[in-house]
Amino acid sequence: MGKKVSDGFETIASLADFDKYSGNRLERLLFNYRGWVIALCALLTAVFIVSASQLKLNASFLKTIPASHPFVLNYLKHAEELKGSANALRIAIALPEEHQGDIFSADYMELLRQINDEVYLVPGVDRAFMKSLWTPLTRWQGVTEHGFDGGTVVPDGFSGSAADLEVLRGNVELSGEIGQLVAPDFRSSIILVPLLDINPNTGEALDYKELSDALEQIRERYEAQGVDIHIIGFAKVMGDLISGLYAMLVFFAFAVFISTFILLRFTRCWRSTLVVQGCTLTGVVWLLGVLPMLGYELNPYSILVPFLVYAIGVSHGAQKMNGIMQDIGRGTHRLIAARYTFRRLFAAGMTALLADAVGFAVLTLVDIPVIQDLAIISSLGVALLVFTNLALLPILLSYTGVSARAAERRLHAEQNIQHNSASTPAFMRILDLFTKPRMAVFALVHALMLGGWALWTSQDLQVGDLDPGAPELRPDSRYNQDNAFIIGNYQASSDVFVIMVETETGQCVNYETLRKVEELEWRLRQLPAVDGTSSIAGVARRVNVGMNEGLLKWNELPPNQAMINAAANRSPRELFNDTCDLLSIYVFLKDHKADTLNAVVSVTGSFADQFNSDEVRFLMAAGNAGIESATNIVVKQANTQMLIGVYLAVSLLCLIAFRSWRATVCAILPLMLTSILAEALMVKLGMGLKVATLPVVALGVGIGVDYALYIISVMLFWLKRGSTLSEAYFHALNFTGRVVVFTGITLSLGVITWVLSPIKFQADMGLLLTFMFLCNMLVALVLVPALACFLLQPRHFPQGRENATSTPEKSSDLVSADTEQKASREQEVPV
Known part of the structure; x- marks a missing residue:
């Protein structure tokens, strides 16, 4: 019975010659009871399939905002008095261009x-x-010969007669709603639809997909x-995103197809x-x-998590399959x-997955619930891979094995590859030069x-939306066309800063207070991106x-x-509350670009610092633009904190795994270069740093660390046994x-297809992830050996040569120096 020893692991063709009680407790538990393990996994899979059918894809307005930011706390404090200022729809009903006439x-x-x-x-x-x-x-008011008069815009008993329509026209002109609910050209009008966060019929969070579908049916x-009907608002954006993200299933299936095809070409074995x-x-x-089961839903921002889990799983699964195929090729029994x-x-593998999980978990530092959910879901998915890909996969392969032809082909290819020989593939010879x-x-x-260029370029990275x-949607999407129509025809855009x-109490309309309000409004109207403002001070003017015969010279407070x-x-009730201790200043913006919001926040903040007192306090901010400005502030602060946290966590885990600060530096510095380059790429592609893109860089770090971990682990093994750096890196490559x-x-080809998605932010994520997959791979292959040239040399591991020549106590634990030299030519590496 011949036995060929490779790196401390005997090549055993018969199970009778193998001690099934060898290995650690976990290995014995899994493999000695592998039938029970598979049965348990099958049962759990059936349960989870049933549970997955109950999973919902939805979004919550409150989950997309920073819960503890002062702006949001101020808004939530007065949310009941600011109905419709943040989460509302605007539905414009317009006459077609070819239609003659107006809305009357x-x-x-x-x-x-x-x-x-x-x-x-x-x-x-x-x-x-x-x-x-x-x-x-919706009411009108005016001054008549009898004094002030007013009423509903549509008169009681409205029948659509010519006389009623004429009264309606006059009421609209007196309502102050021209530019707000009625277009100045009188060819369209708006229905303003504030939304609840909870559906009163079900008691559950409002389903934006159902809401969007209902509106589309009406349209x-x-x-x-x-x-023509034009609909805008946060809920419609989310509804359109959710509808578009169902296309994600197609891209996911395409990614699976691509990875299957390439994996098959790599292994030439269907079963594995x-x-x-x-x-x-x-x-x-x-x-x-x-x-x-845990009460989570998928949302447009966490929809990429299943793919990331799949990507990480393929990476680790391919490593396990490759090792098994090499052993079987040498004649070892598949079990x-x-x-x-x-x-x-x-x-x-455990260290890499733990680094992924901890790296994702660091995202919980971002004070935005939707990102915190993404972090928890990502960490949970990676934790599940510890069992399905590190344990279940080798157990299943212990039954199926690999095809004999594939194993022989792999062994033949490896035997023909020698260090510094002409038979070595060109890419390995080139990489070895580093x-x-x-x-x-x-x-x-x-x-x-x-890195210097990228760091300089990334200084221009803006926080928030740039368009x-x-x-999140394509520029030519129906939503953005609707938004362009409403912005072009109404002063009150969908971007409102309150x-x-x-x-x-009782002092909200005090003259001195309104004078300050007027001053703030004047300052804000000087900003190019401000369309107009509205407050009780303007109503008083x-x-x-009106009380002075309509003479404009009396247009003052x-x-x-x-x-x-x-x-x-x-005055309209939305301008002040019932107890008269709260005024609202509505600032209508042309857009919600980062520069626009920064300018409004800066002017308002400076004014508040100057005029806030115990009697009057100017607070930011409500309205969708106010909430988004708070989100931008949190995202900007969180970006640096998040990256520092991710790198500290990953560095600590690498230090524990490698027990070498030198190896840790070799693993971390290439990842840092990729992160900086990713931010520079965002600048060049015109992407802003926001809720949709913030997690991508951190997630890319989590995935990228896998590459470095596997390469450096193999290099350290050989360096500790006296190999040169070139030899150690050659073994790692092979x-x-x-x-x-x-x-x-494989993963890059899978995500690059996302650029075809109807959802722009998904296409942006596809570009970023493709770049990070490729860049992490390249820097791991090039910079790890380059850094190791100065930080990881055999002289840094003096104990290695002793291990290489030590007398073996067990043939399955250590090998003699003579056998080790043979093993080095066989390319089988224990990590």
Whole structure:
């Protein structure tokens, strides 16, 4: 019975010659009871499949905002008094271009009434605060020969007659809603639809997909009757994103197909390819099944997590399969080969997955619930891979093995590859050059120059949206076309910044307070991106004009408290609350670009610092633009904190795994270069740093560390046994390096297809992830040996040569120096 020893692991062809009680307790527990393990996994998979069918794809407005930021706390404090200022829809009902006339026709008003009534009944609408020409909240007021008069814009008993339409026109002109609810050209009007966070019919979070579908049905039905309908608002963006993200399933399937095809070409073995893919997809199914049990939902931002879990699983699965195939090619029984691979790679794999999980968990530092959910879901998915890909995969391969032809082909290819020989593939010979001082210096200098350029370029990275409308969607999407229509026809855009003015009870319309409000409004109107403002101070000015025969010279705030009080009685209720201790200043913006929001926050903040007192406090901020400005501030602060946290966590784990600060530096510095380059790429592609893109860089670090861990682990093994750096790196390339290349290319091909997605932010993430997959792969292959040239040399491991010549106590634990030299030529590496 001949036995051929390779790196401390005997090549055993018969199970009778193998001690099944060898290995650690975990290995014995898993492999000695592998049938029970598979049965348990099958049962869990069935349970999780059923549970996954209950998983929902939804979004919550409150989960997309920073819960503890002062702006948000101020908004939440007064949320009941600011209904519709943050989460509201605007539905514009417009006459087609070819239609002659205006909205003051019986047909238009009847269609508007029907649409208004249907929208009113949609679940989730805050009906008490809904506004349109047909709602009682929309009123007119004016000065007549009898004094002040007013009423609802649509007169009582409206029948659509010519006389009623003429009265309606006059009421609209007196309502102050031109540019707000009615377009200045009188060819469209708006229905303002505030939304509840909870669906009153179900008691659950409002389902934006259902809401969006209901609105689309209304749109389709009434556009067929001769009007154009334009819908904008956060809920519609989320609904469109969710609808578009169902296409994600197609891209996910395409990624699976690509990785399967390349994996098959890499292994030439159907059975092992299917096992790797099956175990990886099992991990994804387990994740999707666990989420409903823990009360989680997927949202447009966390939808990439299943793919990331799949990507990480393929990476680790390919490493396990590669090790088993090499052992079987040498004649080892498939069960023994599986156990050997488990011994070799479990520690490195566990460390890599733990680094992924901890790196993702650091995202919980970001004070935005949707990112915190993404962090928890990602960490949970990686934790599940510890079992499905580190344990279940080798157990299944212990039954299926690999095809004999594939194993022989792999062994033949390895035997023909020798260090520094002509048979070595060209890419391995080129990469080996970076272990030499001259090329190492060349690589490090160029990396330093590239990093300097990227760091300089990344200074221009802006926080927030850089485009008008909804940058998450394509510029030519229906939503962005609707947004362009409303911005072009109304002064009150969908981007509203609300400033809250707190006063003592009953003092909200105090003359001195309104003077300050006027001053702030004037400063804000000087900003190019501000369309206009609205407050009770402006109402008081208009009332003063009305009480003085309409003469514009009286267009000023009257220094008479009685007159101001009279104006307040005729003001819209959204401008101040019932107890008169809160005023609202509405600032209508042209867009919500980062520069626009920064300018408004800067002007308002400076004014508040100057004029805030115990009696009057100017607070930011409500409205969707106010909430987004808070989000931008948190994202900017969190970006640095997040990266520092991720790198500290990954560095600590590498230090524990390698027990070498030198190896840790070799692993971390290339990752840092990739992160800086990713931010520079975002600048060049015109991407802003926001909720959708913030996690991508951190997630890329988590995935990229896998490459370095597998390569450095193998290098350390050989360096500790007296190999030169060139030899150690050659072994790493031949054993795990080829799988690193396979993984990087496969995953890049999988995500690059996302650029075809109808969802722009998914396309942006596809570009970023493709870059990070490829860049992490390249820097791991080039910079790790270049750094190791100066930090990891055999002289740094004096104990290694002793290990290489020590007398073996067990043939399965240590090998003699003579056998080790043979092993070095066989390319089988325990990690």
